[in-house]
Amino acid sequence: MAQFKALADQPELDKYRSGPDNYGYFGNFGGRYVAETLMPLVLELERAYDSVRCDRCFQNELRELLNHYGGRPSPLYLAERFTEHLGGAKIYFKRDELNHTGSHKINNCLGQILLALRMGKTRIIAETGAGQHGVAVATVCAKYGIPCEIYMGATDIERQSPNVARMKLLGAQLNPVTSGAGTLKDAMNDALRDWVTNVKNTYYMIGTAAGPHPYPQMVRDFQSVIGNEVREQMLACEGRLPDSLVACIGGGSNAIGLFHSFLNDKQINIYGVEAGGHGIEVENGHAASMTCGQPGILHGNRTYLLQDDDGQILEGHSLSAGLDYPGVGPEHAWLKDKGRVQYVAITDKEALDALRICTQLEGIIPALEPSHAIAYVMKLAPTLPKQHLLVMNLCGRGDKDLFTVTRAIGMNI
Amino acid sequence: MKSLGVRKIINNRIDQCFTELNALGRTAFLPYITAGDPDFETSKRILLGLPAAGADLIEIGMPFSDPMADGSIIQASSVRALKSGQTMNKTIDLVRRFRKSDSKTPIILMGYYNPVYVYGVNRFVSDIKKAGVDGIIIVDLPHDADCELYAPAMNEGLSLIRLVTPTTDHARLQNIIQHTTGFIYYVSITGVTGSELTNIEEVAANVKRIRSASALPIGIGFGIKTHVQVAEISRYADAVIAGSVLINKIAGTLDENGKSTNKTVCSVLNLVSKLSLPLKLKV
Structure with missing residues (x-):
């Protein structure tokens, strides 16, 4: 009987992973x-x-690279002055910057370049938004001597x-x-x-962690090193698991990398922070696809999309x-519907304020992307107890x- | 793929068209235009003129903001159409108006899955069938990703035309054929629409491969820009498909604000006559 029960519990145990x-x-x-032309390629990638x-x-080779080339594990750092400033939860930064x-982005690129080499590919292409992925791609391609071409929106090249x-x-x-608007979506097209x-x-x-299968799974797996490390590091320094996790979300690779290890630890609250831009009430003025979008199909997968009533994708x-x-x-998108992760939005302005405060209290200049996560931490932490x-x-x-940033806050340099 | 309980109706205009042309020993000419490009009225006038200009079947593009399989020429036509206010309802209306004066020429809607998905798959197949559409091509819905559209389309008696490409292997080809009606669309190159078609031998070899596996008619498209290419490709095809070259003609006649001029309709139709001529002369 006990054995049957254990079997019945099995799917529940691995409910989210x-x-x-x-x-x-x-x-x-x-x-x-994807178009038929790409289907055999996507299936070949899946098999590989x-x-x-x-x-x-393969995994050992990747681990070596992550440690000695990528600089892993990244520290888990107690942000003391930031914690004190907010007067609530004890805040740790996972220092993937x-x-x-x-x-x-390098976590994923090291994994994928090893795979590309095994597949015998001789040319790499990639899209990039902020350029962080593009830089990581260009880096691993330089390291292995493979030519690469990177697609980047003209608007993004400028900023x-x-x-x-x-x-x-x-x-x-x-x-x-x-x-289009010359940003990440167009680069991916x-x-x-x-x-x-x-x-x-x-x-x-x-x-x-988007695109046609197997990309969402593969990118998640390569990024999961983040959460796996946090688990070990937290147990080492606090003797227990964290109570809350926060990460910013564009496509969501850093977030799923942090979250995945903890999805089945139901006591842990997980927050994904989307870009609220000028405010989620402003039409086409934000990038909060889960807070404001509808399901649809783009870039090889069904997910939440910002789109109009006629199925045209918004910028x-x-x-x-x-x-x-x-x-x-x-x-x-699935974790949202399951209610396992809460998705929230932070505006440009809130992110800029958070960037400044983090920089001045901790001596760390964060990118604009995690500044969204920091801004949400600034809302969340004061509502939580010190332990x-x-x-x-x-x-x-x-x-x-x-x-x-200096232009947006009007600083003379 | 679940195909049980699906009623395959095979006596629509597409099948009739190929049967008739086959009896004449002729290859069909299948022009593509984007619905609403550069505006609804102009695209309606082009559409209405196509059969007389030499179109045996017509492919109408449903504009999409992110046409990933299309080159810059058809991308630009989608942008123009959407800018001028084209919607799915208007695209269906375009077909409805065409059917008022033409009950014979098959109409195929081509596009990407998201606008169809958002419109609602069941509502889509029912509305387009009523409007007089005969077949659909959804570029980013290959047969093994299609668990939603196939059955409703079959039940409405719509042809579901699938793409076969140079990368399609034997096993996939077998499966694609099982889930295709109307005709097989052979994509002549690896690339986006409007690229250069260079390797005719490869086209010939792949079409031979498809023919040995299927009795369905084969349309060949991508990169066909001249009447010489039309004649050459017609040796292997049941239908020759031309798109970018026509759209490029539309683009070339627009004024500096992207509006149509008095040259737009007639120059596209003239080009259709010119491109389809080698196929008519063969009779």
Whole structure:
């Protein structure tokens, strides 16, 4: 009898961590909605990824790279003055901004470049929004001597010029995208158009936990190192698991990386912070696809999208190029519907204030993307008791945003 | 793929058209235009003129903000159409108006899944069937991702035309054929619409491969821009599909504000006559 009960409990135990199914679905979300030309390529990638998931040799090689090239594990840092300032929960920053290249994006790129090499691909393409993924792609391609072309919206090229310079210095070919609003969505369209044209030798390195299956799963797995480390580090320093997790969400790769390890620990509150732009009440003035969007199909998966009544995708807006995307990874869409993760929105202005306060209290200049998470922590922490342990993923550093930020706050430099 | 309980109706205009042309030993000409490009009225006038200009079947694009399989020419036409206020309702209305004067020429709607999904799959197939549509092509809904549209479309008697590409392997081809009605759309290149078609031998070899697996008619499209290419491709195809070259003609006749001029309709129709001529001469 006890044995039957244990079996019955099994799915419940792994309730939130078992997805996607064999067709790439998390509930109703995800899937593989791509043109026939790309289907064989996506299926080939799925087979290749399945073969390395449990391959100890591959995983060891990746671990070595993450540690000695990427700089992992990243510290879990108690933000004392920030905690004191807010007067509530005890706040830890997961310092993924200290990784090589300055964000969590390198975790995924190191995994995918090893896979691309195993698949015998000789050319890498990628899309980038803030340029953090583009820099990480250009970096791993430089390291392995593989040519790469990066699609970046013309608007983003202008607002993220330091990353543009880094990519060019690393030897990447940068292809400006002028269609649409010239942001991340348009860059992804053009990267897909490249892939459909160069089917034989090209590996498409998607930077976020979106796109057709197996990308959402693969990117999540490569980013899960973040949450796995937090679990160990928290147990080591506090002797218990955290009570709350907070991370910003564009496509959602850093967030799913932090969250995934903890999804079945039901006592833990999890918050994903979307870009509220000018405010979620402003039409087409934000990028809060889960707070304000509807389910639809874009870039190979079904997920929450910002779109009009006729199914046309909206451009959205965020001061932060990395969050300026009208969709979100399908696993997040599912976690929202399941009620496991709460998704909230933070405006441009709130993020800018949070960036300044974090910089001045902790001596850490965060990127605009995690500044959204910091801003939500500033709302949340004061409402919580002092023994409450809160972990926020500081997923990128702010060097790339200095011009945008100083202009936005009217600082003379 | 669940196909049990699905009623395949195969006597619509598409099948009739191919049967008739086959009897004449002729290849069909299948032009593509984007609904509402550059505006509703102009695209209606182009559409109404297409059969007389030489179209045997017509493919109408449902504009989408993010047409990932399309090159810059058709992307721009989608932008123009959406800017001028084109919606799914207006696209269906366009077909309805066409059917008032033409009850014979098959109409195929082509597009991306999101606008269809948001409109509602069941409502979509029912409304377009009533308006007089005969078949649909949804680019980002290959047969193994399609668990929602196939059955309702079959039950309405709509043809579901699937794409076969140079990357499609034998196993996929077998499955695609099982879930295709009307005709197979062979994509002549790996690339987006409007790219250069260079390797005719590869087209010939792949079409041979499809023919040995299926009795369905085969339309060939992507990159066909000249009447010489039309003639060449017609040796392998039951229908030759041309899109970007026509859309480019529309774009070339617009004024500096992107509005249609008195040249727009007639130059597209003239081009259709010119491109389809080699197919008529073959009779």
